[in-house]
Amino acid sequence: MMAMVPLHLSHFQSLLLFAVIISLAFGTLGRRDPLERLKYAAWSFAMFVLVAIALGWLMYPVSR
Amino acid sequence: MFDDTTGNKTAADAVSVASAENIEPAAPVHEVQPAKAHSARTGAYDLRAIAIAIAGWILPGFGHALLRMWGRAVTVFLAVGFLVYLGAGMRGNLFAPGGEDAFARLGYAADLGTGSFYFIARNLEPSGADVSHADGDYGTRFLATAGVLNLLAALHAYEAARRRKA
Numbered sequence: 188m189m190a191m192v193p194l195h196l197s198h199f200q201s202l203l204l205f206a207v208i209i210s211l212a213f214g215t216l217g218r219r220d221p222l223e224r225l226k227y228a229a230w231s232f233a234m235f236v237l238v239a240i241a242l243g244w245l246m247y248p249v250s251r
Numbered sequence: 252m253f254d255d256t257t258g259n260k261t262a263a264d265a266v267s268v269a270s271a272e273n274i275e276p277a278a279p280v281h282e283v284q285p286a287k288a289h290s291a292r293t294g295a296y297d298l299r300a301i302a303i304a305i306a307g308w309i310l311p312g313f314g315h316a317l318l319r320m321w322g323r324a325v326t327v328f329l330a331v332g333f334l335v336y337l338g339a340g341m342r343g344n345l346f347a348p349g350g351e352d353a354f355a356r357l358g359y360a361a362d363l364g365t366g367s368f369y370f371i372a373r374n375l376e377p378s379g380a381d382v383s384h385a386d387g388d389y390g391t392r393f394l395a396t397a398g399v400l401n402l403l404a405a406l407h408a409y410e411a412a413r414r415r416k417a
Contacts, residue, residue: 194337196341204337205396211330
Protein backbone atom coordinates (compact mmCIF):
# COMPACT_ATOMS: atom_id res chain seq x y z
CA MET A 188 0.00 0.00 0.00
CA MET A 189 1.35 3.42 -0.93
CA ALA A 190 1.42 6.12 1.70
CA MET A 191 1.79 9.81 1.09
CA VAL A 192 2.51 12.94 3.06
CA PRO A 193 -0.66 14.97 3.61
CA LEU A 194 -0.68 18.19 1.59
CA HIS A 195 -1.57 21.47 3.24
CA LEU A 196 -2.31 24.19 0.72
CA SER A 197 -3.81 27.60 1.22
CA HIS A 198 -7.05 28.58 -0.52
CA PHE A 199 -5.19 30.58 -3.13
CA GLN A 200 -2.62 27.85 -3.78
CA SER A 201 -5.44 25.34 -4.28
CA LEU A 202 -7.16 27.73 -6.68
CA LEU A 203 -3.97 28.29 -8.69
CA LEU A 204 -3.17 24.58 -8.93
CA PHE A 205 -6.71 23.73 -9.95
CA ALA A 206 -6.78 26.52 -12.55
CA VAL A 207 -3.41 25.57 -14.06
CA ILE A 208 -4.22 21.86 -14.43
CA ILE A 209 -7.72 22.33 -15.82
CA SER A 210 -6.68 25.15 -18.16
CA LEU A 211 -3.88 23.06 -19.67
CA ALA A 212 -6.28 20.16 -20.19
CA PHE A 213 -8.92 22.44 -21.73
CA GLY A 214 -6.36 24.06 -24.04
CA THR A 215 -4.98 20.72 -25.22
CA LEU A 216 -8.37 19.10 -25.75
CA GLY A 217 -10.12 22.14 -27.18
CA ARG A 218 -7.65 23.37 -29.82
CA ARG A 219 -5.33 21.79 -32.38
CA ASP A 220 -2.79 24.50 -33.15
CA PRO A 221 -0.09 24.87 -30.42
CA LEU A 222 -0.38 28.66 -30.33
CA GLU A 223 -4.17 28.46 -30.13
CA ARG A 224 -3.84 25.93 -27.32
CA LEU A 225 -1.59 28.27 -25.37
CA LYS A 226 -3.95 31.21 -25.90
CA TYR A 227 -6.99 29.20 -24.85
CA ALA A 228 -5.21 27.80 -21.79
CA ALA A 229 -4.08 31.30 -20.74
CA TRP A 230 -7.60 32.66 -21.25
CA SER A 231 -9.15 29.81 -19.22
CA PHE A 232 -6.58 30.25 -16.45
CA ALA A 233 -7.23 34.00 -16.24
CA MET A 234 -10.99 33.45 -16.18
CA PHE A 235 -10.77 30.76 -13.46
CA VAL A 236 -8.69 32.99 -11.21
CA LEU A 237 -10.49 36.27 -11.87
CA VAL A 238 -14.00 34.84 -11.55
CA ALA A 239 -13.05 32.99 -8.33
CA ILE A 240 -11.63 36.19 -6.80
CA ALA A 241 -14.65 38.20 -7.95
CA LEU A 242 -17.06 35.63 -6.47
CA GLY A 243 -15.01 35.62 -3.26
CA TRP A 244 -15.35 39.37 -2.88
CA LEU A 245 -19.04 39.18 -3.82
CA MET A 246 -19.66 36.73 -0.97
CA TYR A 247 -17.47 38.63 1.49
CA PRO A 248 -20.32 40.77 3.00
CA VAL A 249 -22.40 37.70 3.87
CA SER A 250 -19.45 35.70 5.21
CA ARG A 251 -19.54 37.29 8.65
CA MET B 252 -66.91 10.55 -90.15
CA PHE B 253 -65.07 11.41 -87.07
CA ASP B 254 -61.59 10.15 -86.97
CA ASP B 255 -60.78 9.45 -83.30
CA THR B 256 -57.71 7.35 -83.93
CA THR B 257 -55.43 10.21 -82.93
CA GLY B 258 -57.20 10.56 -79.62
CA ASN B 259 -57.08 6.79 -79.00
CA LYS B 260 -53.39 6.68 -79.81
CA THR B 261 -52.69 9.50 -77.43
CA ALA B 262 -54.59 7.79 -74.64
CA ALA B 263 -52.78 4.51 -75.23
CA ASP B 264 -49.44 6.28 -75.24
CA ALA B 265 -50.32 8.04 -72.02
CA VAL B 266 -51.20 4.72 -70.35
CA SER B 267 -47.95 3.11 -71.48
CA VAL B 268 -45.91 6.10 -70.30
CA ALA B 269 -47.71 6.13 -66.97
CA SER B 270 -47.14 2.42 -66.44
CA ALA B 271 -43.50 2.86 -67.38
CA GLU B 272 -43.15 5.70 -64.85
CA ASN B 273 -44.64 3.54 -62.10
CA ILE B 274 -41.87 1.00 -62.45
CA GLU B 275 -39.00 1.99 -60.24
CA PRO B 276 -35.73 1.61 -62.03
CA ALA B 277 -33.53 -1.02 -60.49
CA ALA B 278 -30.44 0.39 -58.87
CA PRO B 279 -27.26 -0.59 -60.62
CA VAL B 280 -25.28 -3.26 -58.83
CA HIS B 281 -22.19 -1.11 -58.57
CA GLU B 282 -24.22 1.46 -56.55
CA VAL B 283 -25.78 -1.02 -54.09
CA GLN B 284 -22.61 -2.74 -52.96
CA PRO B 285 -20.69 0.42 -51.92
CA ALA B 286 -23.68 1.51 -49.80
CA LYS B 287 -23.61 -1.80 -47.92
CA ALA B 288 -19.86 -1.57 -47.56
CA HIS B 289 -20.21 2.00 -46.29
CA SER B 290 -22.74 1.01 -43.58
CA ALA B 291 -20.56 -1.93 -42.53
CA ARG B 292 -17.55 0.39 -42.33
CA THR B 293 -19.56 2.91 -40.27
CA GLY B 294 -20.60 0.14 -37.85
CA ALA B 295 -16.97 -0.93 -37.48
CA TYR B 296 -15.99 2.71 -36.82
CA ASP B 297 -18.70 2.94 -34.14
CA LEU B 298 -17.50 -0.21 -32.37
CA ARG B 299 -13.91 0.99 -32.57
CA ALA B 300 -14.91 4.40 -31.20
CA ILE B 301 -16.77 2.82 -28.26
CA ALA B 302 -13.76 0.59 -27.49
CA ILE B 303 -11.47 3.64 -27.60
CA ALA B 304 -13.76 5.59 -25.26
CA ILE B 305 -13.84 2.71 -22.76
CA ALA B 306 -10.04 2.37 -22.95
CA GLY B 307 -9.72 6.11 -22.32
CA TRP B 308 -12.01 5.86 -19.32
CA ILE B 309 -10.20 2.89 -17.76
CA LEU B 310 -6.73 4.41 -18.20
CA PRO B 311 -6.78 8.21 -18.60
CA GLY B 312 -5.22 9.26 -21.92
CA PHE B 313 -5.14 5.75 -23.35
CA GLY B 314 -8.00 6.48 -25.77
CA HIS B 315 -6.02 9.33 -27.32
CA ALA B 316 -2.86 7.20 -27.32
CA LEU B 317 -4.68 4.57 -29.40
CA LEU B 318 -5.54 7.34 -31.86
CA ARG B 319 -1.86 8.42 -31.87
CA MET B 320 -2.74 11.81 -30.37
CA TRP B 321 0.30 11.72 -28.11
CA GLY B 322 0.16 15.28 -26.78
CA ARG B 323 -3.43 14.93 -25.71
CA ALA B 324 -2.81 11.48 -24.25
CA VAL B 325 0.06 12.72 -22.07
CA THR B 326 -1.82 15.84 -21.01
CA VAL B 327 -4.96 13.92 -20.00
CA PHE B 328 -2.91 11.31 -18.13
CA LEU B 329 -0.91 13.92 -16.22
CA ALA B 330 -3.87 16.22 -15.54
CA VAL B 331 -6.08 13.44 -14.17
CA GLY B 332 -3.12 11.90 -12.31
CA PHE B 333 -2.15 15.20 -10.66
CA LEU B 334 -5.73 15.96 -9.67
CA VAL B 335 -6.13 12.51 -8.09
CA TYR B 336 -2.76 12.81 -6.34
CA LEU B 337 -3.57 16.27 -4.98
CA GLY B 338 -7.11 15.28 -4.00
CA ALA B 339 -5.92 12.20 -2.13
CA GLY B 340 -3.02 14.15 -0.58
CA MET B 341 -5.44 16.76 0.70
CA ARG B 342 -7.50 13.91 2.18
CA GLY B 343 -10.52 14.56 0.05
CA ASN B 344 -13.59 12.37 0.30
CA LEU B 345 -13.47 9.51 -2.16
CA PHE B 346 -17.06 8.30 -2.33
CA ALA B 347 -17.82 4.61 -1.98
CA PRO B 348 -20.64 2.71 -3.70
CA GLY B 349 -24.03 2.56 -2.00
CA GLY B 350 -24.21 6.16 -0.84
CA GLU B 351 -27.14 7.18 1.35
CA ASP B 352 -28.24 10.23 -0.60
CA ALA B 353 -28.18 11.51 -4.19
CA PHE B 354 -25.10 13.67 -3.58
CA ALA B 355 -23.08 10.67 -2.38
CA ARG B 356 -24.18 8.63 -5.40
CA LEU B 357 -23.39 11.53 -7.75
CA GLY B 358 -20.00 11.95 -6.06
CA TYR B 359 -19.32 8.24 -6.52
CA ALA B 360 -20.20 8.49 -10.21
CA ALA B 361 -17.82 11.45 -10.60
CA ASP B 362 -15.02 9.69 -8.70
CA LEU B 363 -15.50 6.53 -10.73
CA GLY B 364 -14.90 8.64 -13.85
CA THR B 365 -11.18 8.44 -13.12
CA GLY B 366 -11.29 4.73 -14.04
CA SER B 367 -8.36 2.77 -12.65
CA PHE B 368 -7.11 5.86 -10.80
CA TYR B 369 -10.07 5.49 -8.44
CA PHE B 370 -8.46 2.40 -6.91
CA ILE B 371 -5.05 4.08 -6.80
CA ALA B 372 -6.63 6.99 -4.92
CA ARG B 373 -8.11 4.55 -2.40
CA ASN B 374 -4.61 3.21 -1.76
CA LEU B 375 -3.18 6.72 -1.48
CA GLU B 376 -5.60 7.52 1.34
CA PRO B 377 -4.80 4.91 3.98
CA SER B 378 -6.10 7.05 6.84
CA GLY B 379 -9.29 8.01 5.02
CA ALA B 380 -10.83 11.36 4.23
CA ASP B 381 -10.80 14.38 6.51
CA VAL B 382 -13.22 17.06 5.42
CA SER B 383 -13.20 18.90 8.74
CA HIS B 384 -10.67 21.32 7.18
CA ALA B 385 -10.75 23.28 3.94
CA ASP B 386 -7.98 21.06 2.54
CA GLY B 387 -10.18 17.98 2.65
CA ASP B 388 -13.09 19.84 1.11
CA TYR B 389 -10.90 21.05 -1.76
CA GLY B 390 -9.51 17.55 -2.12
CA THR B 391 -13.03 16.20 -2.62
CA ARG B 392 -13.53 18.69 -5.47
CA PHE B 393 -10.17 17.79 -7.00
CA LEU B 394 -11.08 14.09 -7.06
CA ALA B 395 -14.53 14.74 -8.57
CA THR B 396 -13.03 17.10 -11.16
CA ALA B 397 -10.47 14.46 -12.13
CA GLY B 398 -13.29 12.02 -12.85
CA VAL B 399 -15.37 14.47 -14.86
CA LEU B 400 -12.30 15.63 -16.81
CA ASN B 401 -11.46 12.02 -17.68
CA LEU B 402 -15.02 11.40 -18.85
CA LEU B 403 -14.77 14.53 -21.01
CA ALA B 404 -11.49 13.27 -22.47
CA ALA B 405 -13.00 9.83 -23.17
CA LEU B 406 -15.91 11.50 -24.96
CA HIS B 407 -13.43 13.58 -26.96
CA ALA B 408 -11.54 10.43 -27.96
CA TYR B 409 -14.84 8.82 -28.99
CA GLU B 410 -15.71 11.79 -31.20
CA ALA B 411 -12.21 11.85 -32.68
CA ALA B 412 -12.44 8.12 -33.45
CA ARG B 413 -15.70 8.74 -35.31
CA ARG B 414 -13.93 11.48 -37.31
CA ARG B 415 -16.24 14.14 -35.96
CA LYS B 416 -13.58 16.01 -34.05
CA ALA B 417 -9.83 16.27 -34.26
